[in-house]
Amino acid sequence: MDAPVPKARAGAPGYRQIAEALVREIAGGRWIVGECLPSEMTLVERFGVGRNTVREALRELAGRGYIERRRGARSVLRSATPEDGFVNSVRSVEQLIDYATFGHATLLTSETVRLDAALAQRLDNTPGTEWVRVGILRRREEGEDPFCYSEIYLDPRYQDIVPLIGEETRLFPLIEEHHGVVLRRVLQDTEAAAADANIASRLNIPAGTPILLVRTRFYSGDGALVETGLSHFPCGRYRVRIALERPA
Known part of the structure; x- marks a missing residue:
């Protein structure tokens, strides 16, 4: 029984x-x-x-x-x-961003920023343009050290979805639901980096600690860039597993 x-x-x-x-x-x-x-x-x-x-x-x-x-x-x-840490097993585009549905997320910041040259280069975007920056901290369990700090840059046309962030902490599903925009294309780049003072303080690690920096860009059906996320994963707390199958 x-x-x-x-x-x-x-x-x-x-x-x-x-x-x-x-x-x-x-x-x-x-x-x-x-x-x-x-x-x-x-x-x-x-x-x-x-x-x-x-x-x-x-x-x-x-x-x-x-x-x-x-x-x-x-x-x-x-x-x-x-294993210790968070494991993201990826088999599809949906699963590529599915880590954001796990564990506990805390909305830390929401502000409008104008991209300077350095930030625009990090985002592969245009200097001088304005975007809404949202900061989200993610933990696998309450009380644990965070496994991710994300800075998400959102087209200001969709900033009305920010107050709706709650159990759903992925922004694009909220954009799709409330604005009728359909996700058609996702580009993701991953690179090794070192945590600067800001990222280190968010993740409870010393400045200069190795991290995994993942940049994910979301495009609508007409090719417009709607959202760019910079996700920072400290060494030892996150791992990606990619499973690919060849057709029979």
């Missing part, structure tokens, strides 16, 4: 309760590495919650390195003792 849903911590969302219950069962050996977890509908029936809540719980487990999620199939147990 399935164990009952554990008593929630004060203020804990339903998906976190479910994730913690599954983690305990994984640690207890209920499934072995390579086995499939129950289907989403089985978990919906077991826990008495909606499908979105179950999906958030599975995203949580994927973000913590326990499972590998597969579109149209059941999740597979990847590790009963996952």
Whole structure:
């Protein structure tokens, strides 16, 4: 018989309760590495919650390195003792930016900035133009050191979505929903860098610490640049796994 849903911590969302219950069962050996977890509908029936809540719980487990999620199939147990840090497994464009749906995010700043020459070069943009800069800090778990600090530069035409940032901390889905703009193209560059004083203070690391700097640009269907994100990942707290399959 399935164990009952554990008593929630004060203020804990339903998906976190479910994730913690599954983690305990994984640690207890209920499934072995390579086995499939129950289907989403089985978990919906077991826990008495909606499908979105179950999906958030599975995203949580994927973000913590326990499972590998597969579109149209059941999740597979990847590790009963996952690595430290955040792991982003990438199989599609959607998953390329899916790390932003995991864990806890805190909105730190929101301001309009005019790009000087140095910042414009970092963003591959035009000096003198104005953009809305949004700062978001991401943690895998509450109380942990952050695994990412993102500075997102948003076309001012869409700045009305900033107050809507909450559980959804990816800006583009909010733009699509409220402005009817459809994402058609994503470009992402990754490079090694050293944390400057500002980034270091956000990530709780010494200035000069090696980081992974990821620049992601989002374009609408008409080719207009809508959003550019600079995401900073400190050494040892984040890793990307890319899985590619050749057609049969």
